[in-house]
Amino acid sequence: MCSFSTVAVIAIPLRRPSVIEFLEGRTAEPRGAKLRILGQRPTRTARTAWASRLEQSTAPTIADLLAIEDPHGYFISTHTDRLVPEHFLRHQGFLTQNLGGWSPVYFSVAELPDPLPEDPVFAQLEVLKTYGEAIDMVGARAAMVRQRLAEEMGATVPTVAAAVARTEALRGAHNHTPDAHVRALHRALTGAAPITTKDGDPVPDLLLADALMDRLVEVEQARRAAQARQDADAQQRLHHLQGQWEADLDLSLILKGEYIAGRHRRSTIVIAEQLGVVIKQPAPEPYHEIKMAARTFDGASENWPALTKGGAVVMPQGRIRRVLEEGVVPRLHRAFDHGVRFSSIFGLIVEDFVPGPTMQAWVQEDPRRMTATLYERILATQQACELLEVDNPDWHSANFIVEEEHATDDLSLVHIDWGAARKLTDSEQTPEARQARRDQVQNLAFSFHDDAIAARVRDLHKALRTDEAAQARIQQRAEEMIDPAA
DSSP, X not given: XXXXXXXXXXXXXXXSHHHHHHHHTOOSSOOSOEEEEEOSXXXXXXXXXXXXXXXXXXXXXXXXXXGGGOGGGGEEEEEGGGSSOHHHHTSTTTTTOOBTTBOOEEEEEEEEEXXXXXXXXXXXXXXXXXXXXXXXXXXXXXHHHHHHHHHHHSSOHHHHHHHHHHHHHHHHHTTTOHHHXXXXXXXXXXXXXXXXXXXXOBOOHHHHHHHXXXXXXXXXXXXXXXXXXXXXXXXXXXXHHHHHHHHHHOEEEEEEOSEEETTBOXXXXXXXXXXXXXXXXXXXXXXXXXXXXXXXETTEEEEEEEEOGGGOEEOHHHHHHHHHHHOHHHXXXXXXXXXXXXXXXXXXXXXXXXXXXXXXXXXXXXXXXXXXXXXXXXXXXXXXXXXXXXXXXXXXXXGEEEOGGGOSSSOOEEEOOOTTOEEOXXXXXXXXXXXXXXXXXXXXXXXXXXXXXXXXXXXXXXXXXXXXXXXXXXXXHHHHHSOTTO
């Protein structure tokens, strides 16, 4: 019998031949060893228990509201041959490409079997940290939640507690009817059919947004599970359901449910065009940084995750707490005139919807679009950050939207993810440091997952670095981009 007793931060290099052979040869029935990993969102059991706690409390508190952020309520069971979703394995080079050191490394918090059984993935697994009985975590700050409750939720603690109970009851009533559930939540968010508590108070829209995200994630995870077990009928049924939501409600989901360094970082994004918003939630993950060229394998350097601040797990609520305490991200949204709201209880970011494709998809569709003009627009965004005394080290092509009405030579780009941004210190205001930050922008080359496009980006960056006329255009555009009042 398998027992789970070790909770640890793990890293698994996926480019090893034995791992590649094992993952690419997987079958309908799991062949890998069992383990439990920290999931994207609280489990259904955890959410039901949370709602019951709030409903039964005669005087619910902020602590009761924040009980949902306990990381132990996030663990889900899986197998080693299911850690990388099937659809990624079908992308040529997903497990083998090493783009400038960005080799795929799986990074997660897991409950491991004790002892570890023989398994090709476990044979390559490295434990970066072991936790005790409780997982070290960074969550919301109760005082901040209390202070922001009226602004975020428009309600008192007892009303929010009742709204949670009502929302979870609705989920229970639609346990086997996800379509009716999603449409009910969507109608409530449009204002067409509000959902109210037993006392007649409206359920706050941030709670409805969280519930909508939760159901969309459940359906997508069910679809991926069906794909992994080669159940074509179930997969087609769920895919059709998602297609109906996209066609009828302009509702779609981007789920990065695993952290694979060199490929993507975990997050959940609901694109709700009819509602005019994009709902985002960072996933729980330990404090860490990526060390460049930390390892070498098969003659190629590899970037690897390294824990910081003791490897405490930052919950979605903790991530929003940091964003609000630092104040940098709200300021960037104001400066670039991009509306945003935050939920300190649920760890949500709700941004204005910007119509158009990501720059990543737009350029991948036609690599000739990666022009000097486009790259100047990107560098201008970075220079606007410099004017605001902000560093944004995460330059990624999927974080830019090419506005539809400007998808021509007169490009208009909107940066939509400032999660990594931070305020610059005085010591970082040197010419050398400014140039180093500017040079970081070319790292977005690897986000296209295309060697030719990556080479083109590096060539453009090198040429613009010494083009004084282009430098002047970039600086002028940067000054025009931001709202001085921000």
